[in-house]
Amino acid sequence: MINTVVEVENLVKIYPGGVRAVDNISFKVRKGEIYSLLGPNGAGKTTTMKIITTLLKPTSGRVNVGGYSVIEEPQKVRKIIGYVPQDLSADDELTGLENMMLQARLYGYSKSEARRRSIELLEMVGLKEAADKLVKTYSGGMRRRLELAMGLVNEPEVLILDEPTLGLDVQSRIHIWDYIRRIIRENSITVIMTTHYMEEADSLSDRVAIIDRGKIVVEGTPEELKSRISGEIILIYTENEADKQVMDKISTLKDVIDVDKIDKVIRIKVNSIASTINKILNLIEREKVGVKSISIEKPTLEQVFIEYTGRMFRDEEPVDSRRMIAIWRRRR
Ligand SMILES: Nc1ncnc2c1ncn2[C@@H]1O[C@H](COP(=O)(O)OP(=O)(O)OP(=O)(O)O)[C@@H](O)[C@H]1O
Ligand SMILES: [Mg+2]
Known part of the structure; x- marks a missing residue:
């Protein structure tokens, strides 16, 4: 060419x-x-x-x-x-x-x-x-x-x-x-x-x-x-730590791919924010978990790397949730 x-x-x-x-x-x-x-x-x-x-x-x-x-x-x-x-x-x-x-x-x-x-x-x-x-x-x-x-x-x-x-x-x-x-x-x-x-x-x-x-x-x-990263990420900062029951309920909502939590932050991976955000917020309100703030995590090249190699950028370990949490904390 x-x-x-x-x-x-x-x-x-x-x-x-x-x-x-x-x-x-x-x-x-x-x-x-x-x-x-x-x-x-x-x-x-x-x-x-x-x-x-x-x-x-x-x-x-x-x-x-x-x-x-x-x-x-x-x-x-x-x-x-x-x-x-x-x-x-x-x-x-x-x-x-x-x-x-x-x-x-x-x-x-x-x-x-x-x-x-x-x-x-x-x-x-x-x-x-x-x-x-x-x-x-x-x-x-x-x-x-x-x-x-x-x-x-x-x-x-x-x-x-x-x-x-x-x-x-x-x-x-x-x-x-x-x-x-x-x-x-x-x-x-x-x-x-x-x-x-x-x-x-x-x-x-x-x-x-x-x-x-x-x-x-x-x-x-x-x-x-x-844009090749599948799903979008919602972060919900709560007044009190959400209990397991709430987490389980979120995970069964339609279009929710994955949920995890560290202390007072719930991280939800969804197919589409638009189609899930209301359902998630309603559920959280019903369960009486106070919400402090909500943010959306933009996809990064780091996530692309993880997606394609199955491991973190800076070390040899496979991606497990503890490592995910460490990075996720650093990013906040
Ligand atoms: N002169 C050399 N002889 C033998 N192995 C080498 C030599 N130079 C680099 N390597 C090895 O080749 C691999 C690639 O090294 P390279 O320096 O190209 O990586 P890099 O992506 O530039 O890394 P960094 O981010 O640390 O600069 C490494 O495993 C390194 O140890
Ligand atoms: Mg180099």
């Missing part, structure tokens, strides 16, 4: 020692898209990125970037990509500007051109004021922004971001998202990124592939993926 910029086909990577880090994945990224690989630790995200950036050789499969094969024409691929690795890449002992200059000179820009480009990019990521400060004095967010700018030095067509906001606080993460959006708008480039933050993938990506144990378990726009 004409619009495809990155094409990964039946990619497999087995590390020496036998770890099958990438297990036959295929995906295509279109021009101008933000495409995210979302997955837990060890899913194979970085391995995939390193193969796309030509830093690592695949065991088998095909990867093309801008029409060039990463195996046969790695130099051509490197020319058109920018890469921001997961591990810190800026030099602590240099200033932001010096880091940029170094990067630009490595790409063969003349000194004056390197300088012009560096200053322009530092300005774009909001680091103009801090350009002459040593990187070791930067905050985590400033550092990540510098690295983002470093990845753009060679005016890439495809920008590859491996965990662009890893370890940053929520505020700085949202800040970085804004810069990423702006970079894409102003430079009309294609972005492939990895993340294990669900909200990040949801907020930034045009399309997401959820990757687990080296395989893509599901792919689509965040909206498509969330």
Whole structure:
């Protein structure tokens, strides 16, 4: 297809020692898209990125970037990509500007051109004021922004971001998202990124592939993926804890899929909120359980992951109700 910029086909990577880090994945990224690989630790995200950036050789499969094969024409691929690795890449002992200059000179820009480009990019990521400060004095967010700018030095067509906001606080993460959006708008480039933050993938990506144990378990726009979650969730915060009898009665109502409860919160999974909410509230009133408030839980990519893998995102345990409750609490 004409619009495809990155094409990964039946990619497999087995590390020496036998770890099958990438297990036959295929995906295509279109021009101008933000495409995210979302997955837990060890899913194979970085391995995939390193193969796309030509830093690592695949065991088998095909990867093309801008029409060039990463195996046969790695130099051509490197020319058109920018890469921001997961591990810190800026030099602590240099200033932001010096880091940029170094990067630009490595790409063969003349000194004056390197300088012009560096200053322009530092300005774009909001680091103009801090350009002459040593990187070791930067905050985590400033550092990540510098690295983002470093990845753009060679005016890439495809920008590859491996965990662009890893370890940053929520505020700085949202800040970085804004810069990423702006970079894409102003430079009309294609972005492939990895993340294990669900909200990040949801907020930034045009399309997401959820990757687990080296395989893509599901792919689509965040909206498509969330709409595949069956059922809707109603949360009812009660004055007093509802007893078992009430819970049993709720569970037998038509269109109720599942009910559970922690302390004074009843969580009800239903086929449709519209067709069940009145019946549920009437029942609760009849049973004299006072209601404090009601809320609707929106489907998240986390639920998509659970639905497709049968386990939680951050650990190996199968999903059981205790784990569900722990997450559900965190989310409130
Ligand atoms: N150089 C290596 N040699 C052997 N095994 C490796 C090597 N690099 C990664 N692995 C293994 O390959 C698997 C995938 O690792 P990878 O770094 O690609 O995952 P990831 O999705 O980027 O994880 P994270 O979220 O922790 O960054 C893991 O089991 C990891 O331990
Ligand atoms: Mg990684």
